[in-house]
Amino acid sequence: MVSNAKRIVIVGAGHAGGALAAHLRQYQFEGSITLVGSEELPPYQRPPLSKVCLTGPLNPDELLLRPESFYEQKDIDLLLGTQVIAIDRGKKQVSLAAGAPINYDFLVLACGASARELPVAGAQLNGVHHLRTVDDATRLKATLKSTAHLAIIGGGVIGLEVAASAREMGINVTIIEQQDSLLTRLASPDCSRFFKQLHESRGVDFLLGAQVYALHGDNGNVQSVQLQDQILPCDAVLVGIGSSPNISLAQQAGLSCNKGVLVDHNGITSDPNILAIGDMTQRPVLGLTESICLESVPSALEQAKIAASYLAGRPAAKEQNPWFWSDQYDIKYQVAGLPSLSQESIMRGDMETGSFSIFHFADEQLVAVESINAPRDFMMARKAIDTKQSINPELLADNTKEFKAALA
Numbered sequence: 001m002v003s004n005a006k007r008i009v010i011v012g013a014g015h016a017g018g019a020l021a022a023h024l025r026q027y028q029f030e031g032s033i034t035l036v037g038s039e040e041l042p043p044y045q046r047p048p049l050s051k052v053c054l055t056g057p058l059n060p061d062e063l064l065l066r067p068e069s070f071y072e073q074k075d076i077d078l079l080l081g082t083q084v085i086a087i088d089r090g091k092k093q094v095s096l097a098a099g100a101p102i103n104y105d106f107l108v109l110a111c112g113a114s115a116r117e118l119p120v121a122g123a124q125l126n127g128v129h130h131l132r133t134v135d136d137a138t139r140l141k142a143t144l145k146s147t148a149h150l151a152i153i154g155g156g157v158i159g160l161e162v163a164a165s166a167r168e169m170g171i172n173v174t175i176i177e178q179q180d181s182l183l184t185r186l187a188s189p190d191c192s193r194f195f196k197q198l199h200e201s202r203g204v205d206f207l208l209g210a211q212v213y214a215l216h217g218d219n220g221n222v223q224s225v226q227l228q229d230q231i232l233p234c235d236a237v238l239v240g241i242g243s244s245p246n247i248s249l250a251q252q253a254g255l256s257c258n259k260g261v262l263v264d265h266n267g268i269t270s271d272p273n274i275l276a277i278g279d280m281t282q283r284p285v286l287g288l289t290e291s292i293c294l295e296s297v298p299s300a301l302e303q304a305k306i307a308a309s310y311l312a313g314r315p316a317a318k319e320q321n322p323w324f325w326s327d328q329y330d331i332k333y334q335v336a337g338l339p340s341l342s343q344e345s346i347m348r349g350d351m352e353t354g355s356f357s358i359f360h361f362a363d364e365q366l367v368a369v370e371s372i373n374a375p376r377d378f379m380m381a382r383k384a385i386d387t388k389q390s391i392n393p394e395l396l397a398d399n400t401k402e403f404k405a406a407l408a
């Protein structure tokens with residue numbers, strides 16, 4: 001717990017950085033707060049970029065986490081369009097690409113992650129898109145207006161969400177995935193199958209177990225995807241092959257990093273005066289002995305809250321189990337806990353009706369839930385996971401009984 005910090009500098013004005021600045025003021029931190037972000041927009045939400053922003057209007061102001069005036073009102077110095085290029089840990093100072101260095105007592109890195117680039121020839125052709133920022137979404141949206149066939153490389157969350165949006169816009173979609181199934185990092189095999197069937201029923205084509213060798217174009221514009229045994233014609237490509245934590249600044253400063261910047265429960269890095277939060281971190285997670293990277297809004301918000309409590313000298317905020325959501329067509333997929341821990345699973349509801357939950361147990365304890373259009377089950381299960389409540393699996397599987405009948 002720290003209560004004597006005077007100057008806090010936050011690098012990265014995204015979901016985590018913006019939430020941290022707001023929490024610090026909410027927790028009566030009275031020192032100076034400088035929030036530096038390389039994008040031109042104040043902190044904004046990214047989840048709508050693959051969803052309603054593609055199918056409906058994209059108005060950046062509507063994405064803002066808080067109106068720009070909030071930062072002035074709360075005496076938060078917001079430096080937008082400003083890149084931090086180095087950290088001098090000895091002087092406790094950060095250098096900017098333009099402008100005078102800024103001194104800190106505590107530095108918080110909230111640099112997020114970047115969309116991974118496709119390492120093949122042709123990846124720079126016009127019509128090849130990534131999706132991380134509002135600028136990326138604006139460019140993709142403009143391209144989709146004249147796209148008849150979109151090839152999506154990667155069957156993860158971003159790929160599937162963009163596929164759903166593109167189908168709603170009447171665009172033909174082929175998803176190319178190198179694994180034999182979808183959502184491999186997140187979903188159980190049952191949910192993975194459900195999503196494949198869902199997308200097929202909406203007209204999406206899949207090429208699974210397929211490797212991309214090159215992208216071909218004409219006049220600088222992408223025209224096809226070269227696979228091992230075929231060439232897939234297309235007039236736009238979305239690359240959705242995951243993201244890489246933005247750790248170069250931390251690495252240059254000599255902070256301990258693995259896949260992400262290594263942090264403890266409070267977000268403290270290997271330097272006690274530097275914290276890190278959000279997608280750039282590799283963090284401890286309830287129920288796991290090793291630390292992992294979690295790229296989600298709930299994780300960023302949780303870490304922001306915990307770090308703010310620490311810096312404002314308040315009692316530690318409570319840890320939560322990881323959770324996540326994704327919207328595709330009229331389906332809301334919600335996950336709490338880590339389905340990868342599952343030793344045994346049971347289903348409640350009916351996959352055919354598009355409303356069901358899969359509950360995952362390990363050592364007879366509920367450790368994770370995946371709900372498809374079943375928000376009530378999700379809410380109850382999330383609470384049961386957090387409180388380690390005993391559950392009777394047979395009663396839980398019986399859809400004619402209320403969820404609470406299964407609680408011991």
Ligand code: FAD
Pocket residue numbers: 011012013014015016017036037038039045046047048049050082083084085110111112113131132133158246249277278279280294295296297298300324325326327
């Ligand atoms: P970011 O929000 O990426 O913010 C980091 C900021 O730091 C960026 O603005 C970056 O430009 C800036 N920055 C980096 N380096 C520097 C530097 N050196 N100097 C200054 N500024 C710097 N999560 C969910 O839970 N559910 C969803 O449905 C969901 N959908 C998503 C859809 C899309 C299209 C995307 C891209 C993400 C989605 N996510 C979703 C993930 C979620 O948006 C991220 O987990 C969240 O934004 C992480 O917040 P962050 O602050 O760590 O990173």
